[in-house]
Amino acid sequence: MALYELFSHPVERGYRAGLCSKAALFLMLSAALTYIPPLLVAFRSHGFWLKRSSYEEQPTVRFQHQVLLVALLGPEHGGFLAWSTFPAFNRLQGDHLRVPLVSTREEDRNQDGKMDMLHFKLELPLQSTEHVLGVQLILTFSYQLHRMSTFVMQSMAFFQSSFAVPGSQLYVNGDLRLQQKQPLSYGGLDVRYNVSVINGTSPFAHDYDLTHIVAAYQERNVTTILTDPNPIWLVGRAAEAPFVINAVIRYPMEVISYLPGFWEMIKFAWIQYVSILLIFLWVFERIKRFVFQNQVVTTIPVTAVPQGELYKEHLS
Structure with a gap:
């Protein structure tokens, strides 16, 4: 067997x-x-x-309806026109002050409760003999992140462009991107940059100088910039027609760098x-x-x- x-x-x-x-x-x-x-x-x-890690997050961005505009004119017309949403700045401009018509609209395309883009339009009235050769523009935003640490700051989008021929309209289409010189923390509340980009209560002209504003802003470790604006300069303005700035600013998904716990x-x-x-x-x-x-x-x-x-x- x-x-x-x-x-x-x-x-x-x-x-x-x-x-x-x-x-x-x-x-x-x-x-x-x-x-x-x-x-x-x-x-x-x-x-x-692991000294540094990253993750993706759609930031919560809202336009603060704060604007500072400098329109560059020919030297025969005083050199520039200026306007802002800050009364102290406007009082300093004297004859260079010109009040435009501003309209804005933020859009949530994917209906997730967070805005995806800003439609900004500014119409600057001009005299028939005035011609715009360049633009310097600052828009301010509230910028927040929540997935890891709660990061809250006030940021800006700065744009400037100049051309050899007078224009009738400037079209800008770009992204408001986050720039980090150092990673964020993995938890807690970070409000170190939750302060106004422009000191709108100051009576001093120095606080509204663009070089001072940009230099102070760049001292931050976390900022936003307007990338790939792709400016389109349109010419042929009719007499008495305003100079128009049309801007589309998107709030894209960001890759956030942070210090792991x-x-x-x-x-x-x-x-x-x-x-x-x-x-x-x-x-x-x-x-x-x-x-x-x-x-x-x-x-x-x-x-x-x-x-x-x-x-x-x-x-x-």
């Missing part, structure tokens, strides 16, 4: 020796060589500690360490088996008897 193996189990063999023996010393050395080198390899291969750093480091550790465990397990089975170090082999077999021996 043919016989088949119906059941099997491994026989466990132990090796006994004193705590001060060569075998115990070998095990201590093996443990050190198993667990410490993977840590050194992971650390020396760079990127062990403690547990995120540990999770990232642990994955690297364990992936290398598994190789060392496999190698040193076979080294230890070879050393003890071949009695490279002196031990007393002991075969562990399964509980069922031990019970049968006692019955017999």
